[in-house]
Amino acid sequence: NAGVTQTPKFQVLKTGQSMTLQCAQDMNHEYMSWYRQDPGMGLRLIHYSVGAGITDQGEVPNGYNVSRSTTEDFPLRLLSAAPSQTSVYFCASRAKTGWGTEAFFGQGTRLTVV
Amino acid sequence: AQSVTQLGSHVSVSEGALVLLRCNYSSSVPPYLFWYVQYPNQGLQLLLKYTSAATLVKGINGFEAEFKKSETSFHLTKPSAHMSDAAEYFCAVSGSGGYQKVTFGIGTKLQVIP
Numbered sequence: 001n002a003g004v005t006q007t008p009k010f011q012v013l014k015t016g017q018s019m020t021l022q023c024a025q026d027m028n029h030e031y032m033s034w035y036r037q038d039p040g041m042g043l044r045l046i047h048y049s050v051g052a053g054i055t056d057q058g059e060v061p062n063g064y065n066v067s068r069s070t071t072e073d074f075p076l077r078l079l080s081a082a083p084s085q086t087s088v089y090f091c092a093s094r095a096k097t098g099w100g101t102e103a104f105f106g107q108g109t110r111l112t113v114v
Numbered sequence: 115a116q117s118v119t120q121l122g123s124h125v126s127v128s129e130g131a132l133v134l135l136r137c138n139y140s141s142s143v144p145p146y147l148f149w150y151v152q153y154p155n156q157g158l159q160l161l162l163k164y165t166s167a168a169t170l171v172k173g174i175n176g177f178e179a180e181f182k183k184s185e186t187s188f189h190l191t192k193p194s195a196h197m198s199d200a201a202e203y204f205c206a207v208s209g210s211g212g213y214q215k216v217t218f219g220i221g222t223k224l225q226v227i228p
Contacts, residue, residue, distance in 0.1 A: 033216075042219055042221050043204065043218040044218075045215060045217075048215065090157055094216075102160045102163055103158075103160075105150075105159070106157050107157045
C-alpha cells in the first residue's frame, strides 16, 4: 500500500536550474496539492488540483508550475530555481467523497538551491 | 476566509505530564478541523479530525481534542506524555461543502523531558 510517493527525497540545485518534483498516489484521490514547509511558517499551499486537467494556484505559486494529466500524478516544476525556494516540499492527496476527508502526505522532498 | 492560530511554537512537558497544545480557528463557514503529527524527516499523518458529529474527538496514540464553537478553539490534549510523543503538531481547518482548501497553522514542536 504505497499511498503518496514523492521523488526525489533530496535535491541540490544551482540558481537558475529547473527541475520537476514527482508525486504519485495510488488511492484514486481526486484532490492533490503541493505545499512547502519553512521554519516558523507551517505549510503553505503552492498549487492544487481538483481532478485531471484542472489545476489552480494556492497562496505561494510564483516560480512553480503544475499539470495534472492523470488522476495519479501531480508533478511540480521549478522553472528557474532561486535560493528562496530552498524548502521542504510535500505533496498531499484527498478523496472527494465524504465530509471532511483528511489529506494523505508523501514523505517530502528536501530541496536546497545554492 | 479561514485561518488557524497555534499558540506556542515550542512546548515542553515532563514525561507523564498532561499535554495541551492550543489551536484557535477562524472560518466563515462551518469548519472541519484536523490535528496532524509530523515526526522528524517524515510527512504529516492524521491524529484526529472534527467533522461536526461529536464535539469531543478521540484520535490515535491517546490524543483527543474538543471543539468549542463559542471559543473557536480545538485544543489537543493527552493525559500523560510519552517520550514517543516528541514531534511537531499541526492544527488545520477547512470549510464544508465542495472543494475546500486546507489551511495549516505554523506548528507546535513538543519536547518531552524524561
